[in-house]
Amino acid sequence: MKLKFDEKGLVPVVVQDVNTKEVLMVAWANEEAIKLTKETGLAHYFSRSRRKLWKKGENSGNVQKVRRILVDCDEDTLLYEVEQAGGACHTGFRSCFYRTIEGEVVGVKVFEPKEVYDE
């Protein structure tokens, strides 16, 4: 399917746990990240701030096995259905969406970032 990338050559990717259905994170992908994701079966993204391709879990080991990739009606957004190792969020929470908009913490912390990331 021909995707509609934005002016930076990116599409947003919603990442959902295929088992719990929890929305884990939103990241961005370019054409190469999608190609690598398909080829390896592991989620790859493009970092807008670091301007580089990255593999989810490359530092933490918390990789995402991609079971299915869905595309939306406008063909400008993807949904990765994944098996998430450990937690998706660099803060140690299982999902990046661990707070309400009022700031209340509602998520589950599953690892301690200091023990996972080399500084």
Add this chain to the structure above:
Amino acid sequence: MKLKFDEKGLVPVVVQDVNTKEVLMVAWANEEAIKLTKETGLAHYFSRSRRKLWKKGENSGNVQKVRRILVDCDEDTLLYEVEQAGGACHTGFRSCFYRTIEGEVVGVKVFEPKEVYDE
């Protein structure tokens, strides 16, 4: 919570069915759309193509009652947990993510667009 809007004053919003956990759509919101969503309890967005605020379901009647708004670790993406009336997608499917990236239709069609939208 202070959100980080992009250069256009927008944040992406992932919309999830609070009951089935299905990811229904991704849209964009500006500060006013979020304010209206909170005030009315019904999902409002900002259309990038039409450059205007819109209420989900304003034409179709397929409104979204917003049960909870979550924010991600970077404070630049929202998750609306909603009760979806009818279908979320203008194509008549329940979710906008009704196809795989290979083009296979895997979603459920719940209404006929011609019968819902006035042309």
